[in-house]
Amino acid sequence: MNTDTLIQLLSREPIEKRGIPFGLRLMGSVCIAALFSLSYVVFHLGVQPDLLDKMMGVAFWVKFGFALSLLLVGLIIALKAGKPGKATANYALPIASPVIAIWVVALWVLSQPSTSSLSEMVEGSSWKVCSMRIASLSVPMFAAVFWSLKHMAPTRPRLAGFTAGLFAGGLAACIYALFCGEYSPVFIGIWYLLGIMTPAIVGGVLGKWLLKW
Amino acid sequence: MNNSNHEKFSAFEMQLRDWFISASGGDGQAYSKFLLNLTPYLRGFFRKRMQMYPDLVEDLTQEVLLAIHAKRHTYDVSLPISAWIHAIAKYKYVDLVRSQKHSSQHDSLDEDSDVFATSDEVAQDSRRDLDKLLQSLPESSRLAIQLTKLEGHSVKEASALTGMSESAIKIGVHRGLKKLAATLGYKYEH
Numbered sequence: 354m355n356t357d358t359l360i361q362l363l364s365r366e367p368i369e370k371r372g373i374p375f376g377l378r379l380m381g382s383v384c385i386a387a388l389f390s391l392s393y394v395v396f397h398l399g400v401q402p403d404l405l406d407k408m409m410g411v412a413f414w415v416k417f418g419f420a421l422s423l424l425l426v427g428l429i430i431a432l433k434a435g436k437p438g439k440a441t442a443n444y445a446l447p448i449a450s451p452v453i454a455i456w457v458v459a460l461w462v463l464s465q466p467s468t469s470s471l472s473e474m475v476e477g478s479s480w481k482v483c484s485m486r487i488a489s490l491s492v493p494m495f496a497a498v499f500w501s502l503k504h505m506a507p508t509r510p511r512l513a514g515f516t517a518g519l520f521a522g523g524l525a526a527c528i529y530a531l532f533c534g535e536y537s538p539v540f541i542g543i544w545y546l547l548g549i550m551t552p553a554i555v556g557g558v559l560g561k562w563l564l565k566w
Numbered sequence: 567m568n569n570s571n572h573e574k575f576s577a578f579e580m581q582l583r584d585w586f587i588s589a590s591g592g593d594g595q596a597y598s599k600f601l602l603n604l605t606p607y608l609r610g611f612f613r614k615r616m617q618m619y620p621d622l623v624e625d626l627t628q629e630v631l632l633a634i635h636a637k638r639h640t641y642d643v644s645l646p647i648s649a650w651i652h653a654i655a656k657y658k659y660v661d662l663v664r665s666q667k668h669s670s671q672h673d674s675l676d677e678d679s680d681v682f683a684t685s686d687e688v689a690q691d692s693r694r695d696l697d698k699l700l701q702s703l704p705e706s707s708r709l710a711i712q713l714t715k716l717e718g719h720s721v722k723e724a725s726a727l728t729g730m731s732e733s734a735i736k737i738g739v740h741r742g743l744k745k746l747a748a749t750l751g752y753k754y755e756h
Contacts, residue, residue, distance in 0.1 A: 356605060359628055362636045364589075375639070379664035436642045437653035508657040522683035566637070566660075 379501040383524070386493035390528050393490065398532040399562065409421030412536035414531050419541055420530060422451040424523025429518045431498065434513035444512065448519070452546060459538040467555055468505060473541040483533065483540075487548025489527035491518075495552050507564045514560020515553050522549035578603075583647040590638065601631060604651065611655055626662060630655050699746055707742030710735045 373381075385557050394400070407413045426447050433440040463471070477483075498517045507513035535541070556563075568612045582600060589597030608630050612623045633654050695715075700708050713724040714735065725732045 354628065354633070356628055357602075359631060360598060360601040360605065361605060363631065364594050364601060366635070436645075436650075437637070437642045437657065438645050438649035438651075439642050441649075506633070506640040506654065506657075508653045566633075 375501065375505055376506060379498065382463050382497035382501055384496055386497035387524060387528065389493045389527060390490040391531075394532050396485075400531045401534055404531060407421050407536075413530075415455075415538055416533075416536060416541050416545070417527060417530050419451055419455045420523050420526035420545065420549065422454075422523075423448075424520055424527060426451065426518030427521075427523055427546040427553070428519055430516040431502065431513060431520055434507050434509055435502050436514060437506050437508045439514060440509060443515070448516075451544075455538055455542040455546070459469075459542040469537075471539075474537040475543060477535040477537060477540045477544075479533065479535060480540065480544050483529075483535065483544040484548035484551065487522065487525050487529050487545065490529055491552040492548075494521035494524050495556065497511040497521075499556070503566065504565055507560070507565055510560040510564045511557050512560075515557030517560075518553035518556025519549065521556070522552040525549070525552070579646060579648050586641065586647060587643070588640075590641075601634075604634075605631065608651075608655060611652075612659065615659060621661065626655075629662075630658050633658060683709060699749065701743045702749065703745060706730065706734065707738040707745065710738030711742045714739055 401407065426444075430440060430444050430447070445566075462474070467474075495518060498521055499514075502513055502517055526545050535544075582604060585596040585600035585603070589600055605627060608627045609623060612626045613620070616623050616626070630651075634651065637654070641647065700711065703711070709728055710724060710730070712718045713727060714721060719727065719731050724730075724735045727734070730738070732738050
């Protein structure tokens with residue numbers, strides 16, 4: 354087709370029609386997706402009976418804060434990555450800083466005299482299932498955030514995919530924390546991290562295809 | 567030196583942005599102006615990068631116009647509109663190069679991809695630099711160098727073309743090169 358004809362056709366099309374705004378689409382779909390994961394944790398795994406007591410202590414917030422900060426970093430960058438020309442920086446540092454923070458806390462804990470051994474702190478009682486569960490719980494949110502991002506125009510698909518996965522993983526970890534009774538920062542710095550990074554890496558690798566437009 | 571150019575560009579950029587924003591408010595005429603004025607810019611952008619595949623330039627230009635249309639809700643008004651358009655154009659360009667790479671049976675494009683990505687621009691840049699340097703020379707030296715050194719004419723041909731004597735051509739080349747060398751900080755030895 355002739356380019357001038359194309360321009361004529363395009364400028365004749367009503368331009369106001371926009372569909373659902375991105376923020377609303379993302380929030381709506383992620384909320385619905387989170388309900389699936391949440392109901393699995395609440396009805397199948399079960400919330401910790403002493404959750405309210407735990408929430409009074411620091412350990413809970415170290416764990417929850419770690420997951421929440423990765424969630425937020427992922428969300429903020431993914432929102433930018435959806436808009437061409439917006440996400441131009443190198444985001445290695447903001448992504449790495451929650452990880453560095455939890456490792457610093459973990460090293461500090463290891464340096465303190467303690468009654469539990471290193472392997473107890475690393476393995477806890479659920480190290481075999483923790484990462485796997487977080488990664489599985491992230492699947493509905495992963496689908497929701499990718500579906501929303503596809504309506505935008507990510508020009509750096511690897512970055513967009515990675516941060517979208519990070520967001521889904523962080524949210525999954527927050528939900529899983531309602532059930533999980535592990536509070537050693539060493540445990541969190543390994544198994545939580547692995548569980549959150551799995552959807553992020555999958556998203557980064559598949560971003561090129563999943564977010565093609 | 568670049569200031570006036572820069573201002574001209576900013577004015578164009580502001581104008582494009584105004585048109586686009588009016589268009590988002592439903593002004594079809596502004597939208598048509600926006601697209602029409604953007605198109606030569608896109609064409610130039612791709613022509614510079616795709617000299618080996620001139621027939622793809624128009625395809626890519628249209629592709630980007632369509633993409634801009636389909637993704638017009640992704641423009642962040644806090645950004646210069648050129649940043650938005652550039653990111654889209656680059657994405658579509660990379661996408662095309664990649665798909666060409668995959669679809670071509672033989673690796674001809676693969677081998678070219680370095681030329682494709684860099685030396686084209688380098689060549690253009692050095693061409694521009696050279697032109698600038700030549701402009702600094704007196705007319706006779708500039709012509710003599712242009713004809714004998716860049717276009718490959720013999721001294722005799724250059725003399726016939728310009729009406730200068732052969733020795734004038736030789737002297738022009740010699741003085742011109744000496745002056746260029748001095749400008750660039752080299753020592754010219756003939």
